Amino acid sequence: MSLSALGQAVDSFSIKQPSxxxxxxxxxxxxxxxxRAGQVVLKIQQKSSWAQVFFMSDTDQPVKGWVPAKLLAAIGDVSYEPVASDVKAAELFNSKVNANSLRVRAGASTDFEVVGRLVKSQSVVRLKDADGWSNIRFKVDNVWREGWVASKYLAAK
Incomplete structure (x- = not known):
């Protein structure tokens, strides 16, 4: 299966709680x-109450496995509250948007769905960088969200 066919065969979801x-x-x-809560995964298939998902681990390794389907939520529907380790990361990796308007995507490419928008000088937590894209966390209406933006539109805070 080609990557473009795979992209059409799966849907992106957020995880509701750590799993x-x-x-x-x-x-x-x-x-x-x-x-972790709020992490974005691709749902490949569902068997009964289980969903097979694909994602990149924190060490950038591809992972394909199973989670309870009830833990999947539409992108943007997950409320995320940072844990202590996230707060420390926030202090170290704070960035701000340096574009007038910036689309947040479900993955590290313009091929992924837009899941949010940021405005100039909005603060974000940069989690990691990969091939010109940054995985970020940001707040909308006091709810944490996660997504990807082009790295060139972020500046150190």
Whole structure:
């Protein structure tokens, strides 16, 4: 399957709460990775109450596994509150938008859906950079969101 066909065959979702990614669609199977609340995943398929998802780990490794389908939410519907480690990261990696208007996308490419918009001088937490794109967290109406923006439109705060 080509990447463009894969992009048409899957949907992007946010994780509602921290969850283990399991090797099989069953409780007790091997845990492959952990997802954090608000993290974006691609849903590949669903079997009963389980969803097979794909995402890039924090160490940029591809992960494909299973999570309870009830933990998936439409992008932007997840309320995220940072934990202590996120607050420390926020102090270290604060950035601000240096464009008049900036689209936030579900993934690191213009091929991904727009999931939000930022305005000039809006503060964001830059989580990581990859190929000219930055994975960020930002607040809208006091709710944390996560997405991707072109890195060239962010400046150190």
């Amino acid at each position: 283990a990614v399991q090797a099989e669609p069953a409780n007790g199977s091997d845990v492959l990775a952990q997802l």
